[in-house]
Amino acid sequence: MADFASLGLSDWLVKQCKQLGINKPTPVQENCMPAILEGRDCMGCAKTGSGKTAAFVLPVVQKLSEDPYGIFCLVLTPTRELAYQIAEQFRVLGKPLGLRDCIVVGGMDMVRQGLELTDQPHVVVATPGRLADHIRSSNTVRMNKIQFLILDEADRLLEQGCTDFTKDLETILGFLPAKRQTLLFSATLTDTLQELKNIAMNKPFLWESTSETRTVDELDQRYILTPEKVKDAYLVHLIQKFTDEHDDWSIMIFTKTCKDCQVLTMMLREFQFHTISLHSMMKQKQRFANLAKFKASVFKVLVATDVASRGLDIPTVQVVINHNTPGLPKNYIHRVGRTARAGRNGVSITLVTQYDINLVQSIEENTQTKLKEYPVVEKDVLKILTQVNVTRRQCEIKLESTDFDEKKEINKRKQLILEGKDPDLEAKRKAELQKIRGQKKKFQQKIQDTIQRQKHGQLKKKLRKKAADKTA
Numbered sequence: 391m392a393d394f395a396s397l398g399l400s401d402w403l404v405k406q407c408k409q410l411g412i413n414k415p416t417p418v419q420e421n422c423m424p425a426i427l428e429g430r431d432c433m434g435c436a437k438t439g440s441g442k443t444a445a446f447v448l449p450v451v452q453k454l455s456e457d458p459y460g461i462f463c464l465v466l467t468p469t470r471e472l473a474y475q476i477a478e479q480f481r482v483l484g485k486p487l488g489l490r491d492c493i494v495v496g497g498m499d500m501v502r503q504g505l506e507l508t509d510q511p512h513v514v515v516a517t518p519g520r521l522a523d524h525i526r527s528s529n530t531v532r533m534n535k536i537q538f539l540i541l542d543e544a545d546r547l548l549e550q551g552c553t554d555f556t557k558d559l560e561t562i563l564g565f566l567p568a569k570r571q572t573l574l575f576s577a578t579l580t581d582t583l584q585e586l587k588n589i590a591m592n593k594p595f596l597w598e599s600t601s602e603t604r605t606v607d608e609l610d611q612r613y614i615l616t617p618e619k620v621k622d623a624y625l626v627h628l629i630q631k632f633t634d635e636h637d638d639w640s641i642m643i644f645t646k647t648c649k650d651c652q653v654l655t656m657m658l659r660e661f662q663f664h665t666i667s668l669h670s671m672m673k674q675k676q677r678f679a680n681l682a683k684f685k686a687s688v689f690k691v692l693v694a695t696d697v698a699s700r701g702l703d704i705p706t707v708q709v710v711i712n713h714n715t716p717g718l719p720k721n722y723i724h725r726v727g728r729t730a731r732a733g734r735n736g737v738s739i740t741l742v743t744q745y746d747i748n749l750v751q752s753i754e755e756n757t758q759t760k761l762k763e764y765p766v767v768e769k770d771v772l773k774i775l776t777q778v779n780v781t782r783r784q785c786e787i788k789l790e791s792t793d794f795d796e797k798k799e800i801n802k803r804k805q806l807i808l809e810g811k812d813p814d815l816e817a818k819r820k821a822e823l824q825k826i827r828g829q830k831k832k833f834q835q836k837i838q839d840t841i842q843r844q845k846h847g848q849l850k851k852k853l854r855k856k857a858a859d860k861t862a
């Protein structure tokens with residue numbers, strides 16, 4: 391197996407890696423780093439937790455040490471928390487160089503970011519929306535010397551999901567020099583290869599982990615089949631069990647919506663679990679503070695939406711619980727990838743209702759892994775069922791009395807305005823669509839009722855005829 395020196399890193403950088411406990415290159419590093427150091431564009435697809443970040447940070451730091459010049463490298467990433475995590479790796483590995491980084495993400499002071507950007511840092515780590523805002527609103531930002539453009543979690547940046555980065559990416563790409571090295575990394579890159587072709591790349595070196603499975607072997611993947619109404623009782627039961635048995639374990643729970651995330655956090659606190667939340671309706675400072683407290687194990691339970699599903703590297707996370715079954719296999723892969731990282735063990739448990747069976751099948755097909763049932767003593771869960779459901783309802787009522795929904799509405803309106811849409815017109819359109827859907831549902835129900843009545847009538851007729859035949 392190659393070592394870092396033979397891959398082309400200088401002695402000082404190899405030493406810096408050693409200080410961090412990074413001794414031998416992982417496969418994604420061994421394969422991608424020589425190509426990047428050679429000056430090639432690169433697409434790396436490796437399982438989450440397999441050292442992807444260092445696979446691009448190390449060659450960039452190496453090249454920077456050879457020729458530091460202006461803003462040298464721009465990294466784009468979909469979430470703000472991930473931006474901080476990546477910047478930290480640059481800072482630590484580039485410390486002997488005095489590497490200066492600048493983080494440009496939403497929810498933080500824009501003026502300060504603007505000043506830092508004009509101060510020509512070596513590396514800028516950004517979320518696309520905020521960086522595009524800077525480019526559009528200022529003529530002092532210069533990025534014409536950029537040597538590296540890196541898209542981390544590239545598929546998420548390029549897909550048109552609930553947050554669509556397309557326009558912001560266009561603004562940013564139009565601002566960068568055409569002559570540069572472009573690097574794309576993700577755990578689920580191959581799903582969106584088509585979209586990746588839109589990024590100008592020069593005969594990229596493509597590396598994909600050869601393993602058939604898309605999750606790591608160290609991850610024990612489980613499910614629990616449960617009616618919707620019993621889900622929360624299972625959740626409380628599982629957390630109780632894990633915290634009783636392992637007081638040093640941290641647990642991440644993924645939910646579908648911000649409201650679910652908030653209610654579950656409140657509910658788990660009522661049960662005296664040290665719980666904290668992370669979702670997009672929180673203030674950014676609170677998001678960072680909560681994540682820091684969870685990373686430091688001050689709180690052992692984190693309830694989060696998919697905003698925390700990608701890339702976050704928290705070694706103490708031993709358990710991931712999916713409170714809802716993710717609708718897309720790749721979201722499942724990223725969520726469960728928050729545990730069993732860098733060779734450690736971990737367990738993931740997905741709460742599955744009867745309506746989610748299809749989703750589980752497509753997850754199994756996609757990951758090439760069969761989920762196993764997680765054994766639970768049902769009697770113990772049923773014992774706490776009423777108490778859990780009453781507590782949840784109380785928390786829901788408490789949340790309703792705050793302005794949570796109102797804030798959500800304001801956030802939605804803000805988003806629509808930013809997208810150049812009229813919020814009132816959109817609301818009207820949505821209401822009309824809902825009305826049409828309601829009418830369609832009613833109509834379908836009517837047809838079903840008529841069919842049912844006809845069947846019933848025919849059956850009655852048959853029975854009457856049978857009875858008449860018998861008496862004749």
Ligand code: AMP
Binds near residue numbers: 412413443444702731
């Ligand atoms: P990543 O996939 O980039 O999120 O990295 C996951 C974890 O693996 C991080 O904590 C890294 O510090 C760690 N790591 C990265 N490269 C190596 C390596 N070659 N050996 C051991 N750990 C590593």
